[in-house]
Amino acid sequence: MSITIWGRPNSLNVHKVLWLAAELELEFKHIPAGQHYGLLDTEEFYQVNPNRLVPVLQDGDTVIWESNTILRYLAEVYGKDTLWITDPKARFAAEKWIDWYTTTVLPSFGVVFFNLIRQPEDKRDLDAVKNAAEKLEKILDVAELELSKQPYLSGQDFSIGDIPLALALNHWFNLDIERHHQHTYLQAWIERIRQRPHFLKIANVL
Structure with missing residues (x-):
């Protein structure tokens, strides 16, 4: 097994991959790439992803x-006895939450996260944050x-269906913003996730 993961360690999408690889106790090489780490415009990276985006997984000859x-891929190939x-x-009842996060949660969460975490304070669009946060709270009622x-x-046990939303809501529940929905079950769920040994050391890298 020769696994390499490309991607900047403060990317939520890269976090997904690093966290799962850690959960599966895989040995892998991590190459930081993107933003100030560079490498995306190199020929070497182009050969693994012509889109010049991260993350990328190299597993032997498989990219x-x-x-x-x-x-x-990681769950099926390396998680047969675990996740x-x-x-x-x-499986598909669990995995639908992966795509639900991307198509439904991320458009609103991304506005909140970008403005409050990535943007300097003097450049934040707080009206956009307020509108996106209100929309997101209604969306999260579905997961609640x-x-x-x-x-x-994912069901009775943790699996990959939990990964994308957990990484986002770890930050969501830490943000100092006004909330109107209780989401008691979501809060209990994220606390269970935070107890996992590999989670916070990856998820809290900003």
Whole structure:
């Protein structure tokens, strides 16, 4: 096994891959790339991802980009005895939350995160943050309902369906913003996630 993960360590998409690799106790080489780390415009990186985006996974002769696809690959190839859900019906019921995060949560969360975490204070669009946060709270009601029925989005046990949203909500619940929804089950869920040995040391890198 010869695994390399390319990507800057403060990227939420890279966090997904680094966290899962740690959960699976894989040995891998991490090459920071992107933003001030550079490398994306090199010929070497172009050969692994012509989109010049991170993360990228190299596993021997196999090269995969797109963070959600990398999650699915690592779980199936290396997580058969741990995080891989063998029953297809249960697996896809869990994995839908991966894509739900990307298509539904991220557009609103991204506005909040970019302005309050990435932007200097004098450049923040607080009106955009307020509008996005209000929309996000309503969106999160969907996950709140699911977690009122089971301990994880993935079912009774933690799996890759929990990974993208957990990384986002770890920051969401730490932000000093006005909230109107309680989301008791989501808060309990993120506290369970934070107890996982590999989570905070990866998720809190900004």
